[in-house]
Amino acid sequence: MVALSQKLLVTSMDKPSRRSPSFNSDQIFRLASLSSALLVLIVLAGIIGSMIYGGLPAFREFGLGFITSSAWDVQRDEYGAWVAIVGTLTSALIALVIGVPISVGIAIFLTQLCPPWLKRPIATTIELLAAVPSIIYGMWGLFVFAPLFAKFVQIPVSRIVEGLPVLGTILYARVPSGVGVLTAGIILSIMIIPFIASITRDILDQIPPVMRESAYGIGCTTWEVVRHVLVPQVGVSIIGAIMLGLGRALGETMAVTFVVGNANRLSLSLFDPGSTIASRIANEFNEAIGLQLNALMALGCILFLVTFSVLVLARLLVARATVK
């Protein structure tokens, strides 16, 4: 007992002399967390730097014509980004057109209509859709969805619209294989639904319940509450959520690589195979050498600029709502 209390006395007497190392460890901890935080900035700078470093030779070789040229010829070493840019924008746009109404519908269901006991299972299911790896969507798209799509959509629709002035070009499949820009857009829409839906749900949940209740109290229907009370309140931040989904759709790689067809051809038909920036990089990068490698890096640079500006805009819009 005596020994123990002696020991305690010794340790407690040690304390004051330890003060300065403890002060130092406090400093070290602060420094470590600050430098970890700075690492986030360095990574972003590194991504920008590596894209510019790798893409510069291609930009120097082709100038601004790189963006508008639709050539992609490995033999003659001529490269242009136009086909990939058009494919990226088209598929992402299709994804939004299909995905946004569905996501907003799910968010409205979860916040306004759903009985409380069903809320959590459905919300979890939708969020699990976001956890499924993109390569699984690619396999599902290529082996399950594309054959059905060719059989029940591409062939009948092509037959109906054949010869019609505008539709006959946009919705005509020369080779109804099921893969193409439209298929990629549909798969992308499924992939962005969980993101847009869960952010929109969070935004709708933030609206004070008293707003909703008072609208119901004067006899509004659910549609009128949504249209005249909820949407005017949070419209801007829902647009932000949609832009976040757009950012995802633009950069999505593996699923699109499976179903887009990977053709370097500018076609007016949505049923025809095409390619996106990300799918082209995924497809060719490992075999690329020399100027082709630089051209692919330059494509990455363009993709970075596009997604970066979309995401910045999205964050600013969503942030504006949460401040308010």
Added chain:
Amino acid sequence: MDTMSRSTTAPTAPWGRVRRSRYLADRALKAICILFTCLGVFVLGWILLMLLYQGISALRPEVFTNTTPGPMTQGGGIANAIAGSFILTFLGIVVATPVGVLAGTYLAEYGRGSKLAEVIRFVNDILLAAPSILIGLFVYTLMVQPMGGYSGWAGGVALAIIAVPVIVRTTEDMLRIVPGSLREAGAALGAPMSKVITKITWRAARAGMITGILLATARIAGETAPLLFTALNNNFWFRADLMGGVANLPVMIYQYALSPYQNWRELAWAGALVITLTILALSIVARLLFRKDVAR
């Protein structure tokens, strides 16, 4: 005004035109919302059923013990890809956890109200949604080119870069929930800030932070694009120093699913089932853990 005061039960006989259109719009909205929700649930169910149907018939015991076979040969498994995926994911999360937790701690504890923290938080949110293929290109330039070849280390770093923003975000959110009075109590006892954070706030937010790390693990376990240019793939066991290609499930699935060989395609389905079930289980465990903590 007269129509407004009536009850909103189903319209039957002579309703005013305005009244009926209100009723129809309302019913249409409800029907569409329910339909869309069913569609979302249906798609997840469809994908899972497809995986089970295709994957279970390909799952034989030797799938878990043998390495990937040559094209058109009998037998063989994906043991090297499963082990490689495990190592790469582990490497990624081991690198990402300290960095992410410390950065999140900075944002929540030290950087409150500072301009720098605001910028870092914004950039982190951007990285959270940045295309993962660009991170693959970045790590290719950073590590694969200078080191002269693909390596498991490069793959681990690429995965870590994807995991860090997830961990930063959840750590910061969880630390912000911790009431300030706990910190004040710690400070009143004379504890330095680092002690207050590690001994009090981290402990209070532990379950949430672990949830974030689990979610980050689930996120990187299925990532394919960043591994394509860093760890690539390998039909044999990886080398002990992790140099050269390292077999991993996502890239194996990508290459085998698009191959013309029947036995490779079957293995791709087996791998897809294994990886999806693992990731879904991780996400569900993460959620349950967090829910239990919140309930307490």
